[in-house]
Amino acid sequence: xxxxxxxxxxxxxxxxxxxxxxxxxxxxxxxxxxxxxxxxxxxxxxxxxxxxxxxxxxxxxxxxxxxxxxxxxxxxxxxxxxxxxxxxxxxxxxxxxxxxxxxxxxxxxxxxxxxxxxxxxxxxxxxxxxxxxxxxxxxxxxxxxxxxxxxxxxxxxxxxxxxxxxxxxxxxxxxxxxxxxxxxxxxxxxxxxxxxxxxxxxxxxxxxxxxxxxxxxxxxxxxxxxxxxxxxxxxxxxxxxxxxxxxxxxxxxxxxxxxxxxxxxxxxxxxxxxxxxxxxxxxxxxxxxxxxxxxxxxxxxxxxxxxxxxxxxxxxxxxxxxxxxxxxxxxxxxxxxxxxxxxxxxxxxxxxxxxxxxxxxxxxxxxxxxxxxxxxxxxxxxxxxxxxxxxxxxxxxxxxxxxxxxxxxxxxxxxxxxxxxxxxxxxxxxxxxxxxxxxxxxxxx
Amino acid sequence: xxxxxxxxxxxxxxxxxxxxxxxxxxxxxxxxxxxxxxxxxxxxxxxxxxxxxxxxxxxxxxxxxxxxxxxxxxxxxxxxxxxxxxxxxxxxxxxxxxxxxxxxxxxxxxxxxxxxxxxxxxxxxxxxxxxxxxxxxxxxxxxxxxxxxxxxxxxxxxxxxxxxxxxxxxxxxxxxxxxxxxxxxxxxxxxxxxxxxxxxxxxxxxxxxxxxxxxxxxxxxxxxxxxxxxxxxxxxxxxxxxxxxxxxxxxxxxxxxxxxxxxxxxxxxxxxxxxxxxxxxxxxxxxxxxxxxxxxxxxxxxxxxxxxxxxxxxxxxxxxxxxxxxxxxxxxxxxxxxxxxxxxxxxxxxxxxxxxxxxxxxxxxxxxxxxxxxxxxxxxxxxxxxxxxxxxxxxxxxxxxxxxxxxxxxxxxxxxxxxxxxxxxxxxxxxxxxxxxxxxxxxxxxxxxxxxxxxxxxxxxxxxxxxxxxxxxxxxxxxxxxxxxx
Numbered sequence: 001x002x003x004x005x006x007x008x009x010x011x012x013x014x015x016x017x018x019x020x021x022x023x024x025x026x027x028x029x030x031x032x033x034x035x036x037x038x039x040x041x042x043x044x045x046x047x048x049x050x051x052x053x054x055x056x057x058x059x060x061x062x063x064x065x066x067x068x069x070x071x072x073x074x075x076x077x078x079x080x081x082x083x084x085x086x087x088x089x090x091x092x093x094x095x096x097x098x099x100x101x102x103x104x105x106x107x108x109x110x111x112x113x114x115x116x117x118x119x120x121x122x123x124x125x126x127x128x129x130x131x132x133x134x135x136x137x138x139x140x141x142x143x144x145x146x147x148x149x150x151x152x153x154x155x156x157x158x159x160x161x162x163x164x165x166x167x168x169x170x171x172x173x174x175x176x177x178x179x180x181x182x183x184x185x186x187x188x189x190x191x192x193x194x195x196x197x198x199x200x201x202x203x204x205x206x207x208x209x210x211x212x213x214x215x216x217x218x219x220x221x222x223x224x225x226x227x228x229x230x231x232x233x234x235x236x237x238x239x240x241x242x243x244x245x246x247x248x249x250x251x252x253x254x255x256x257x258x259x260x261x262x263x264x265x266x267x268x269x270x271x272x273x274x275x276x277x278x279x280x281x282x283x284x285x286x287x288x289x290x291x292x293x294x295x296x297x298x299x300x301x302x303x304x305x306x307x308x309x310x311x312x313x314x315x316x317x318x319x320x321x322x323x324x325x326x327x328x329x330x331x332x333x334x335x336x337x338x339x340x341x342x343x344x345x346x347x348x349x350x351x352x353x354x355x356x357x358x359x360x361x362x363x364x365x366x367x368x369x370x371x372x373x374x375x376x377x378x379x380x381x382x383x384x385x386x387x388x389x390x391x392x393x394x395x396x397x398x399x400x401x402x403x404x405x406x407x408x409x410x411x412x413x414x415x416x417x418x419x420x421x422x423x424x425x426x427x428x429x430x431x432x433x434x435x436x437x438x439x440x441x442x443x444x445x
Numbered sequence: 446x447x448x449x450x451x452x453x454x455x456x457x458x459x460x461x462x463x464x465x466x467x468x469x470x471x472x473x474x475x476x477x478x479x480x481x482x483x484x485x486x487x488x489x490x491x492x493x494x495x496x497x498x499x500x501x502x503x504x505x506x507x508x509x510x511x512x513x514x515x516x517x518x519x520x521x522x523x524x525x526x527x528x529x530x531x532x533x534x535x536x537x538x539x540x541x542x543x544x545x546x547x548x549x550x551x552x553x554x555x556x557x558x559x560x561x562x563x564x565x566x567x568x569x570x571x572x573x574x575x576x577x578x579x580x581x582x583x584x585x586x587x588x589x590x591x592x593x594x595x596x597x598x599x600x601x602x603x604x605x606x607x608x609x610x611x612x613x614x615x616x617x618x619x620x621x622x623x624x625x626x627x628x629x630x631x632x633x634x635x636x637x638x639x640x641x642x643x644x645x646x647x648x649x650x651x652x653x654x655x656x657x658x659x660x661x662x663x664x665x666x667x668x669x670x671x672x673x674x675x676x677x678x679x680x681x682x683x684x685x686x687x688x689x690x691x692x693x694x695x696x697x698x699x700x701x702x703x704x705x706x707x708x709x710x711x712x713x714x715x716x717x718x719x720x721x722x723x724x725x726x727x728x729x730x731x732x733x734x735x736x737x738x739x740x741x742x743x744x745x746x747x748x749x750x751x752x753x754x755x756x757x758x759x760x761x762x763x764x765x766x767x768x769x770x771x772x773x774x775x776x777x778x779x780x781x782x783x784x785x786x787x788x789x790x791x792x793x794x795x796x797x798x799x800x801x802x803x804x805x806x807x808x809x810x811x812x813x814x815x816x817x818x819x820x821x822x823x824x825x826x827x828x829x830x831x832x833x834x835x836x837x838x839x840x841x842x843x844x845x846x847x848x849x850x851x852x853x854x855x856x857x858x859x860x861x862x863x864x865x866x867x868x869x870x871x872x873x874x875x876x877x878x879x880x881x882x883x884x885x886x887x888x889x890x891x892x893x894x895x896x897x898x899x900x901x902x903x904x905x906x907x908x909x910x911x912x913x914x915x916x917x918x919x920x921x922x923x924x925x926x927x928x929x930x931x
Contacts (some may be wrong), residue, residue: 001512027469035902036532039710043532046905047507047526049800051494067489070511083489090565091484092573121506121531129535143712145903175713184713221930249481249624250586326486328589346706359457362716363839367850367927368868369630370601375927377841396848398839398872400927422714438930444719 002053002117003165006427008154011052012056014074019081021058021088025157025286027324029053031119033149035171036124041132041142042164043125056326058084063091064326077401082256096306102159104289106282107274108417109156111167112150116143119148119170122219127172131201135176137342138205144174148192155287163265165281171369171420172197175380176208180445181393183207184360184380185228190279207381211393216442217384223411224437225354228419228429230361235336236424237366237374242271242295243321244306244314253372253404254301261300263407266341269296271305271333274409277418277428278335285324293319296334299408307331316336340430341413348412348433350388356437357390359382361399364423376423377443397439409435446493447472447610449513450602453497456522457602462499462529464542465522467602468756469495470799475561478591479572481731482580485589487565494799497525503539504532509800522892542779543790545759552753556614556647560594568592571656573618573646578660579622584668590620591640592651593897596815615749615909616650617897619645621914622664626671631867633667635659637688638835643895643909645747666853669865676854676869678925682829684822684918686888689851690812691894691912692835697875698730698737699810699910701844702766702774703793703901704781706805715901716842719875720772722785730772731879734815738766739776741792741808746893748911750808752795757803759792766810770880776805797906804902809893811913812841815885819916822884824860830924831855831862831916832869840875848872850927870927878919886915 008028015026034048042396054077055068065087069080124146135142148170155163170192175184184207185200226234244254254262272292273280282290286308294302306314307322310330322329349357359381367373378397383390410435420426450469457465471493479484485842494511495518506529510521572590579588595615602608619641621634636642636654644650682907685693705711706718720728731737741752741761742755752761764774776793794803823831837850852868854861893913901905 019697033904034528035904037713038535039712040537040708042537043504043535044710044803045507045804045903046505046528046532047509047802048528049604051509051511051800052519053492065487065489069491069494071491087487087489087565090569091487092569094483105912121528122534125531125534128740132535137500141709143709147711173713177709177712182712251630252625253630255625255630326488328480328485362842365837365839367837367870369632370625370628373927375837375839377846378841379842396841396846398848400930402849404664440926440929441846441848443786443841443843444874445843445845 002032002150003028003152003154006346008164012156014077015081016418017054018078019058021060021085023059024102025057025345027055028154031149031151035145035147036122036128037114037122037145038128039143041135043128046121049365054080056084060085060088062093062095062097063088064097064122066211066326075109093393096309096313098233098312099424101286101288103131103160103161104287106289109282111190111279113168116168116170116190116192117149117150119192124179125316127197131174131197134201135199138209140205140208141177142174145171146197150243157287161287163283163287165357167279169279170195171214172200174201174204178208178212179433180213181208181211182380183211186420188426189418190388211381211383214393214395217394217443219439221436221438222353223433223435224356224429225345225355227345227359227431228417230358231429231432233361233364233421233423234374234403234425234428235429237364238372239336240332242304243330243332244310247304248314253370258301258304262404263296263299264410265299266297266410266413267296267407268339270294273335273336275335275337275428284320286322288318289324290320293333297338303330304335334425334428336427338416338429340416343412343414345414345431349385352374353383353387355385356394357385359367360421367400373400374384374403375400396443398441399438400440401438406434406437411435447600449495449518450600452515453495453518453522454602455496455603456519457499457526459767460523460526462501462526464495464500464604466601467495467497468796468799472798473596473599474631475594477572478577480589482576484569487916491743496584496799497522498802499525499529500540501526501529502533504534504536505540506928507802509668540780541783543782548754549608551610553612554614554645554751558648560616560648575620575656575660578657579664582661582668584624584626585622585664586625587623591618591693593617601758603758608760609754613645613752615643616646616648617641617895618651618654618656620656622667624667624671629671631667631670631718632874633663634834635663637894638852640897643749643897644893645749645751653655670853670867670901673865673867675924676866678929680921681924682826682920683922683924684826684829684831684916686833687890687914687916688894689832689835689894690914690917691840691848692896694810694812694912694914695896695910696838696840697844697847698766699807702776703805704775704777704785705762708784709782714903719843719845724772726773728772728872729770729880730767730876731770732882733770734885735767735770735879735882736813737810739764739766739808739810745809746913749909750893750911751896755792755794756796757794759790761808762792764791776807778805781805787796795908797908801906806908809912809913812885814888814891814915816887819886819890822886822916822918823857823862826918827859828868829857830866831857842920845874847875848926850898868928871922871924872926873922881920881922882917884918885919886917890915
């Protein structure tokens with residue numbers, strides 16, 4: 001049963017009956033989620049889950065700790081409150097610890113679609129069956145997922161703060177496999193009606209067919225057209241560097257670089273939970289309202305994000321991006337929006353004499369944390385471009401590329417769209433044409 | 446928890462399941478972290494729930510819940526059957542499972558010191574001492590440490606008649622020193638990177654790890670890396686330290702042998718495998734000195750992949766994977782064993798908690814030791830690089846092309862370690878790499894390393910896997926590959 005606002009308040013009331021901490025914060029999260037998975041043109045896994053967790057942070061003097069459970073009977077809640085307090089009392093004193101925030105005002109966000117919540121296993125099975133039909137018509141093999149769910153988050157504290165957010169999420173992802181090549185497409189959003197699974201299946205199938213019998217291209221520097229999913233998965237390795245604490249602790253690639261023009265002048269990046277294409281709550285892990293923050297402006301690293309305690313340490317205002325306390329990381333922007341341009345992917349291809357069109361990237365990992373070199377592979381639809389046209393598939397390549405350099409070499413961008421990948425959370429980002437993207441080796445397929 | 450599981454099983458069967466199994470789990474975790482002289486995160490978590498997996502109308506369904514009322518359990522079991530019936534709308538054939546006998550058993554992993562009874566002050570005190578030792582070295586800009594204790598108490602019941610209770614205790618700890626300077630960020634970790642070393646053990650692991658004794662060395666090394674020479678680019682003989690070799694095994698042997706990847710089940714996410722079925726017993730995977738097993742049995746050691754029964758109730762086994770270089774075995778399940786015409790499941794189905802289905806996972810995928818000490822191996826190497834402690838890892842979605850980076854390296858010339866090297870990296874193709882292995886150190890250098898967070902499956906699951914490895918040498922490896930564009 002999904003958590004209601006009333007039930008959340010009842011649970012907090014129960015917590016306050018038992019907690020004798022100086023300050024008490026309770027976070028209650030509830031998820032109902034179902035996923036239908038398919039491979040080899042059949043549904044092979046089909047799952048559903050239902051869970052509710054209560055997490056209590058207790059403060060004793062300048063000491064804090066957290067304890068969590070999904071046992072919600074009164075005896076378990078009492079034990080949880082006592083356990084959180086006992087753990088807190090055993091911590092060393094933290095002189096930087098702030099009192100909890102008081103009541104806040106939040107901007108309303110309507111991200112709940114009851115029709116998406118109500119999807120049944122039969123609904124998902126019919127969607128998958130149609131996609132499998134599309135695969136079979138082209139003698140392809142389909143694999144992917146169709147999922148939907150509802151999540152709720154409520155946060156209360158003993159200073160009177162009350163926050164509540166609920167939203168639906170749906171996802172459709174499909175890989176189409178041919179004998180020698182594959183294609184992929186994915187979309188997520190709060191409203192399943194906007195996913196267009198058959199359109200995604202068609203796109204993936206066309207990529208698989210068009211990249212059949214891939215040729216080998218030698219490693220080297222190429223102009224690349226990165227589709228939005230590829231941009232997202234790369235950018236995901238940069239966003240945590242915009243944490244104020246990461247910069248203060250000198251573990252960020254932006255250490256000693258805030259205020260510098262680090263990227264090309266066309267790069268505009270912000271964090272904006274209110275963007276209509278984003279999901280997420282309008283408050284952070286302490287209940288502080290999330291703010292819109294301009295991270296990069298005209299290529300200059302303009303601002304960072306700050307949790308309350310980081311902001312206090314650095315003498316700035318908090319931005320509402322903190323993780324639940326206690327934590328090691330401080331804060332991070334979680335609702336990235338990158339402004340783009342007007343060129344379509346087709347226009348970018350037409351403008352390219354020699355290069356590669358890339359659908360997605362895979363197994364991206366950070367090689368160098370300050371130069372921000374990352375490595376990874378292309379996957380599921382990589383095409384050669386010659387004289388403004390795609391000329392068939394190429395075998396997948398490994399790249400080793402500095403993201404700072406990459407964002408300085410952007411030549412064109414498309415309109416931003418909500419993108420989904422596999423290495424990072426969803427972002428609103430454009431496709432982009434980048435020169436001198438470095439590929440270091442090739443693989444066998 | 447057994448009663449909840451039994452009720453769920455009954456409801457599943459009466460709702461129409463032709464096969465059903467239930468896992469009811471009580472999970473507990475305690476996690477400590479410290480940073481620059483402060484406790485940065487102390488968290489306790491407990492989680493209780495059950496997952497019902499069924500076959501109905503010839504297809505799979507799974508539902509999980511933490512509502513352990515009678516109604517909640519019944520609804521969950523009935524839901525699993527309804528989901529299976531929906532799956533049947535898009536099936537190609539009925540699910541078939543390789544036969545297994547029912548088992549009734551109770552097993553608990555060895556745990557000499559229950560970590561949950563250790564005073565919090567003792568744990569934090571040790572981490573803060575390590576922290577102080579590291580920050581006593583000028584140039585260290587960030588000192589981090591952590592300890593992680595987990596207990597999984599699981600009941601497994603199946604419609605075959607199995608009733609298995611297993612209790613596993615896991616412990617992990619590690620620390621790192623980071624230094625920002627000279628326009629770069631360097632990091633050194635001990636005993637391993639990304640959280641440290643993990644085993645299926647109690648607090649006795651912490652005492653064995655010698656955490657404090659190594660703290661100063663780690664801090665001094667991270668500062669020294671700033672003035673070390675960059676790892677050269679080219680082709681060299683490479684000796685991999687045991688921890689790094691453990692991850693090499695994980696990525697370039699452990700994942701490719703997962704039969705579900707081979708059969709296409711992970712094509713949309715984790716990928717497939719180059720080890721297609723005709724390669725079993727025909728592919729020369731590695732050189733003749735390489736022997737690899739996937740061994741879940743407690744006698745292999747207290748690895749993260751150690752258990753008595755997998756999450757389908759199949760006994761944990763030792764599966765030969767590479768025998769004298771030849772590829773001889775997959776990790777499999779009851780269903781995939783039928784598809785691949787294998788006589789039996791290898792007992793490798795594992796689930797990340799009560800709310801996830803079991804999928805094929807590594808157990809302890811280990812390179813069997815050879816002979817000799819690391820210093821002897823170095824002495825027999827004329828021109829090479831010793832690389833230790835993973836910093837980056839990446840491999841393609843069929844497990845051919847890989848690239849790794851480590852935190853530190855040492856050049857070897859004329860059988861001796863010479864200069865320290867920074868930013869080491871190497872890359873290759875999995876089978877070519879393993880066929881270039883010409884020396885493996887002996888049992889005295891062998892450690893059963895733990896990788897606590899292997900990701901796979903949709904929805905995503907994490908799993909702990911074990912990898913026994915002693916340092917080994919590989920000839921003619923491309924090095925410096927990650928910095929080729931610089």
